[in-house]
Amino acid sequence: xxxxxxxxxxxxxxxxxxxxxxxxxxxxxxxxxxxxxxxxxxxxxxxxxxxxxxxxxxxxxxxxxxxxxxxxxxxxxxxxxxxxxxxxxxxxxxxxxxxxxxxx
Numbered sequence: 001x002x003x004x005x006x007x008x009x010x011x012x013x014x015x016x017x018x019x020x021x022x023x024x025x026x027x028x029x030x031x032x033x034x035x036x037x038x039x040x041x042x043x044x045x046x047x048x049x050x051x052x053x054x055x056x057x058x059x060x061x062x063x064x065x066x067x068x069x070x071x072x073x074x075x076x077x078x079x080x081x082x083x084x085x086x087x088x089x090x091x092x093x094x095x096x097x098x099x100x101x102x103x104x
Contacts, residue, residue: 005056008056009054009055009056009059012056012059012060012063013049013054013059015059015060015063016045016048016049016059016060016062016063016066017049019045019063019066019067019070020042020045020046020049020066022070023038023042023045023066023070024042026038026070026074027039027042030077033073033077035073037069037072037073038069038070038073041065041066041069041070042066044062044065044066045062045063045065045066048062049062
């Protein structure tokens with residue numbers, strides 16, 4: 001493998017590693033959101049990283065697929081937030097779990 005091609009492969013792997021870390025953090029911080037499709041894409045990206053014989057193109061394709069799914073999930077979350085803010089009366093709060101307490 002030529003030096004330039006090797007450097008490009010290393011750069012692609014570093015970019016995918018960074019994206020994997022970012023998506024993993026997002027999933028952990030948003031456990032209440034359905035991220036099953038995003039987790040599946042994350043698993044695929046981790047498989048590409050684990051493969052010692054990955055190519056630059058495989059790394060870039062994995063990163064693009066992961067970013068696409070990440071953006072889709074983020075867009076859905078944003079839409080849900082906008083809908084909830086536009087219709088605050090539609091959000092129902094169940095009083096069963098609310099407990100009044102005084103703290104001294």
